[in-house]
Amino acid sequence: MFVPLGSLLITYVSAPNASNTLFAIADALPFEQSSPTLTFLNEFFAKVIKYPIYLFLPANPNLVLMDTDIIAKSPVRLTVAGMGDALATYFEARACKRSGATSCAGGKTTEAAMALAELCFNTLMDEGVKAKIALEAGVCTPAVEKVIEANTLLSGIGFESAGLAGAHAIHNGFTVLEECHHMYHGEKVAFGTITQLVLENIPQEDLEEIILWCIEVGLPVTLAELGAGKVTDEQLMEVARTACAENDTLHNMPFEVTPETVFAAIKDYLDEE
Numbered sequence: 001m002f003v004p005l006g007s008l009l010i011t012y013v014s015a016p017n018a019s020n021t022l023f024a025i026a027d028a029l030p031f032e033q034s035s036p037t038l039t040f041l042n043e044f045f046a047k048v049i050k051y052p053i054y055l056f057l058p059a060n061p062n063l064v065l066m067d068t069d070i071i072a073k074s075p076v077r078l079t080v081a082g083m084g085d086a087l088a089t090y091f092e093a094r095a096c097k098r099s100g101a102t103s104c105a106g107g108k109t110t111e112a113a114m115a116l117a118e119l120c121f122n123t124l125m126d127e128g129v130k131a132k133i134a135l136e137a138g139v140c141t142p143a144v145e146k147v148i149e150a151n152t153l154l155s156g157i158g159f160e161s162a163g164l165a166g167a168h169a170i171h172n173g174f175t176v177l178e179e180c181h182h183m184y185h186g187e188k189v190a191f192g193t194i195t196q197l198v199l200e201n202i203p204q205e206d207l208e209e210i211i212l213w214c215i216e217v218g219l220p221v222t223l224a225e226l227g228a229g230k231v232t233d234e235q236l237m238e239v240a241r242t243a244c245a246e247n248d249t250l251h252n253m254p255f256e257v258t259p260e261t262v263f264a265a266i267k268d269y270l271d272e273e
Contacts, residue, residue: 064152068140068145072140072144078184079151080218081184081219082148083151084184084186084187084188085189086120086150087219089121089158089162090120090121091197092159092162092249093109093117094117095163095165095196096164096252097114098254099252099254101163103162104160109161113160116154117158119150119154120150120154120155120158123146123147124213125209125213129217131143131144165249166195166249166257168249169245169249170191170250170262171189172242172248174188174228176238177227179226179227180228183220187226188226190214191220194210194211195266196265198268199265200253233263236266236267237263240259250262
């Protein structure tokens, strides 16, 4: 981080929580924002306030710079977690479209947002495994380029112009568990996505396709893989209650969701060793 004396410029290349902190500072001061490589949105002070606040800034960053050569040599888990976050985009957008929920941008879900969200999902399904293999070799391939675009541009515009629903709310629920604090945002969102799809009771073959894809790229599909294999039912119910908080996005689902149904969805498919 570099802060020239006598100016209001902060240049940084940082981990997600530090980036989010600086975004919050910039919101309070007349800063222009540029978001560098490897800025992935993460839970904001999760250990302090237990679950994230949604900080809506008055403007997007002036620049989002993704250096794919740097990303190709970064820890593979970072990009895989990004895929986990992006996985939720289409399913949450679809839920918001069906329920008529207000989008994160303050309007209703647009057809353009749905098209980008669906393209995001299809890109992950088609290119995700290939991209992970390339990243493990430390190289940047067309698959890697496409996944980076899905993780950032397609997912970013898709969620902002459509909305969030079950997956991110369930992620927020899991932030109450100390056992899950070592997991990345996108890893918990992927888990939340599967839980949302169980709540929706989608066809078995569709659910299995997504679970198998998560296994192939290395995203958690069981409580044990999330670090919560030994938590009690009482702790899981607290997760469910937090996910159902009055102001959270679980209520953007096109049907009523309760702590009991969230708890059942988690236990149904995901409570395995």
